[in-house]
Amino acid sequence: MGDFETSLAERVGDAQVPVVPQHPDVAEWRPATEGDIDGIWQLRQFMGQVDHPNYLTARGAIAADFGYSHFHPELDSLVGLDATGRIVAVGMVMFPPRQVSLVRSLPIGGVHPLLRGRGIGRQLLAWQLGRAKQQLASSAKALPGWILTYADERSPQNASLFEHAGLGLARYFLTLERPLDAPVRVVDAAAGIRIAGFTAAASAEVHATRDEAFMDHWGSQPMSDENWNAFVGGKWFRPDLSFVAYGTDESGTERVVGFVLSTANENVWATQGFTGSYIDLVGVLSGWRGRHIAQSLLAAQLAAGQALGHERVTLAVDSASPTGALGLYTGMGFVPTHKKMAYTLEF
Numbered sequence: 001m002g003d004f005e006t007s008l009a010e011r012v013g014d015a016q017v018p019v020v021p022q023h024p025d026v027a028e029w030r031p032a033t034e035g036d037i038d039g040i041w042q043l044r045q046f047m048g049q050v051d052h053p054n055y056l057t058a059r060g061a062i063a064a065d066f067g068y069s070h071f072h073p074e075l076d077s078l079v080g081l082d083a084t085g086r087i088v089a090v091g092m093v094m095f096p097p098r099q100v101s102l103v104r105s106l107p108i109g110g111v112h113p114l115l116r117g118r119g120i121g122r123q124l125l126a127w128q129l130g131r132a133k134q135q136l137a138s139s140a141k142a143l144p145g146w147i148l149t150y151a152d153e154r155s156p157q158n159a160s161l162f163e164h165a166g167l168g169l170a171r172y173f174l175t176l177e178r179p180l181d182a183p184v185r186v187v188d189a190a191a192g193i194r195i196a197g198f199t200a201a202a203s204a205e206v207h208a209t210r211d212e213a214f215m216d217h218w219g220s221q222p223m224s225d226e227n228w229n230a231f232v233g234g235k236w237f238r239p240d241l242s243f244v245a246y247g248t249d250e251s252g253t254e255r256v257v258g259f260v261l262s263t264a265n266e267n268v269w270a271t272q273g274f275t276g277s278y279i280d281l282v283g284v285l286s287g288w289r290g291r292h293i294a295q296s297l298l299a300a301q302l303a304a305g306q307a308l309g310h311e312r313v314t315l316a317v318d319s320a321s322p323t324g325a326l327g328l329y330t331g332m333g334f335v336p337t338h339k340k341m342a343y344t345l346e347f
Contacts, residue, residue, distance in 0.1 A: 004142045004143065004144070005142065006142060007139070007140045007141060007142055008103055008136055008137070008139040008140070008141055008142070008143060008144075008145040008347060009136075009137050009138065009139055009140055011145065011347045012133055012136045012137040012145065012347050013137070014137075015130070015133040015134040015136070015137040016130065017130070017134075018126070018127045018128075018129075018130025018131045018134070019126065019127060019130065020078070020127060021078075021080070021120065021123030021124055021126075021127060022123070023080075023118070023119065023120050023123060025082070025088075025115055025118055025120060026080040026081065026082065026088065026089060026120060027081055027082055027083045028080070028081045029078055029079070029080050029081075030078070030079060030081075031073055031074045031075070031077050031078060031079075032066075032073050032077035032078070032079045032090065032092070033073060034063075034066050034073075036079055036087060037059065037062050037063050037066060038059070039079070039086065039087035040062055040079065040087060040090050041057065041059040041062050042087070043087050043088065043089075043090055043110075043112060044056070044057040044062070044090075044110075045057070046112055046113060047110050047111075047112070047113060049271065050113045050155070051110075051152050051154060051155035051158070052152045052154060052155070052338070053271040053272065054175070054268070054271070054272040054273075054314070054337075054338065055265075055268060055272070055278070055314075056265075056267065056268045056271065058234075058235070058236060058265055058267070060234055060235050060236070061234075064230040064234070065092065065094065067226070067230070068094075068224075068226050068227070068230075069226060070094075070095055070096065070097050070224070070226075071092075071094060071095075073092075075131070076092060076093045076094070076095070076131060076135075077090070077091065077092045077093070078090070078091045078124070078127055078128075079091075080111075080120065080124070088111065088112040088115055088120075089109070089110070089111045089112065089115070089120055089121075089124055090109040090110070091107065091108075091109040091124045091125075091127060091128045092107070092108050092109050093105060093106065093107050093108075093128050093131045093132050093135065094106040094107075094108065095135040096221065096223075096224065096227070097224050098221055098222040098223070098224050099139070099141060099143060099221060100215070100221055100222055101143060101144075101215070101221070102143060102144050102145075102146060102219070102221055103136060103139050103141060103143050103144070103145045103146070104145075104146050104147075104148050104219070104221065105131075105132035105133075105135045105136055105145075105146070105147050105148070106147075106148055106149065107125070107128035107129065107131075107132055107147065107149045108149070109124065109128070110124075110158070111124065116157060117157075121157070121161055122161065122164070122165075125161055125162075125165055126165070129147060129165060129345070132147045132345075133147070136347060144346060144347070145346070145347040146219070146344050146345070146346050146347075147167065147344065147345040147346075148219060148342065148343070148344050149162060149167070149342075149343050150173075150340050150341065150342055150343070151340065151341050151343060152338065152339075152340050152341075153338060153339040153340065153341065154338065159341060159343070162343040163343070166345060167343040167344060167345045168343060168344060168345070168346075169341055169342075169343055170342050170343060170344040171218055171219070171318060171319075171320065171341070171342040172318075172319040172320070172339055172340070172341055172342075173316050173317065173318055173319065173339070173340045173341075173342065174316065174317050174319050174326065174336045174338070174339055174340075175314060175315075175316050175336070175337050175338040175339070175340065176314065176315055176316070176317060176329050176330075176334035176335060176336055176337065177312050177313070177314050177334065177335060177337050178302065178312060178313045178314075178329075178332065178333045178334040178335070179311065179312050179333075180276070180302065180305050180306045180310055180311055180312055180313065181311070182333055184299055184302040184303050184306060185299065185332075186299060187292055187295040187296045187298075187299045188292065188296060189245065189291055189292045189293045189295075189296040190291035190292060190293075192247060192248055193245055193246070193247050193257070193291060193293055193296070194245070194246040194247075194254075195243055195244070195245055195246075195296055195297060195300055196243065196244055196246065197239065197240070197242070197243055197244070198232075198239045198242035198243060198244055198259070198261065199239070200232075200239075202244055202256065203228075203232055205255070205256045206244055206256055206259050206261075207223065207225075207228045208256075209255075209256040209257065209258070209259060209283065209285060210223065210228075210259065210281060210283055211223060212285060213258070213283035213284060213285050213286070214283055216286065216322065216323070217318065217321070217323075218318055218320070218321070219342065231261075231280070232261070234263070236263040236264060236265045237261075237262075237263050238262050238263055238264050238277060240304060240308075241262035241264065241277050241301055241304050241305060241308075242259070242260060242261045242262050242301070243259070243260050243297050243300045243301060243304075244256055244258070244259050245257050245258035245259065245284070245288075245293045245296070245297055247288055247291075247293075257284060257285045257288040257293065258283060258284035258285065258288065258293040258294060258297055259281065259282070259283055259297065260279060260281070260282045260294075260297040260298060260300070260301050261279070261280050261281040261282075262277045262278060262279050262280060262301060262313075263277065263278050263280055264276070264277040264278065264310075265278070272314075274311040274312045275309070275310050275311045275312075276305060276310040276311050276312040276313050276314060277301075277305055277310060277313055277314070278313075278314045278315065279298075279301060279313060279314070279315035280315075282294060282297065282298070282315070282325070289323070294328055295328065295331075295332065298328075298329075298332050299332070301313065302332070313334075315329065315334070316340065317329055
């Protein structure tokens with residue numbers, strides 16, 4: 001990602017207070033509050049049903065955002081209301097902590113599908129980018145700074161919006177699906193590797209292993225304890241579909257060396273057209289790769305899904321991952337179905 005002699009604050013420069021949009025179709029713009037969680041969730045449902053019906057934002061995920069200590073809604077959010085008081089636009093700008101090799105600002109949100117094409121999204125994104133620059137400018141670290149956001153290929157208006165605002169296409173992420181009516185090939189990891197179900201007692205060590213394993217993944221940084229606990233403690237997290245690989249190191253100590261962690265949101269089954277789980281995280285420590293650990297973890301997950309009567313398993317993968325993840329998944333029977341693009345503005 002590059003080394004810098006100057007701080008990110010110096011490189012970003014004077015970040016002006018973002019301009020609040022003004023649009024005739026929006027009666028009021030204001031910061032969001034916890035009382036808006038339901039309204040934001042309802043808007044995100046409308047947006048998701050058009051943009052990506054196979055995955056919809058869970059209410060709990062929005063509530064978790066408002067609970068993070070690094071999210072300050074009075075500064076980091078903006079909602080647009082119509083004349084009836086309904087939320088028709090939302091912009092949030094997340095600024096995750098634990099910045100080891102990269103400082104990221106993550107704009108999320110959008111506009112109600114019935115109000116698109118009128119310029120509201122351009123104004124909202126301009127506000128988000130202004131706030132994102134303020135966040136990056138608050139960092140004295142001599143690290144790269146990215147404004148990072150994503151567009152599904154089924155919502156090309158978002159990609160056009162980002163490109164018009166000066167963000168560049170940086171990466172493709174593929175959604176893969178694996179039907180569970182096909183047999184699951186049993187894959188045994190190398191000798192000395194033990195596969196076990198995820199338990200709360202192992203959570204902290206799995207978290208640390210995730211952070212170490214993902215440091216060579218594009219755009220990734222360590223997860224804060226808040227983010228991790230919101231994930232594994234969330235309503236849709238499935239310990240029965242999550243597995244951990246243990247290996248014994250040279251000192252004779254057994255440690256976590258890999259993991260597959262899954263969720264299952266039954267609320268999206270109708271819109272996506274099948275029952276099943278989503279594999280959120282798969283990782284193996286770099287020094288332990290090449291021992292069929294990931295394959296054995298995935299085989300355990302697939303077999304568990306079959307036992308529950310699920311129809312498919314879904315995951316997303318960086319198409320250019322240097323770990324060879326795409327080949328791993330296709331070799332396990334996963335096939336590409338959709339594509340998501342990552343856009344960045346780098347400082």
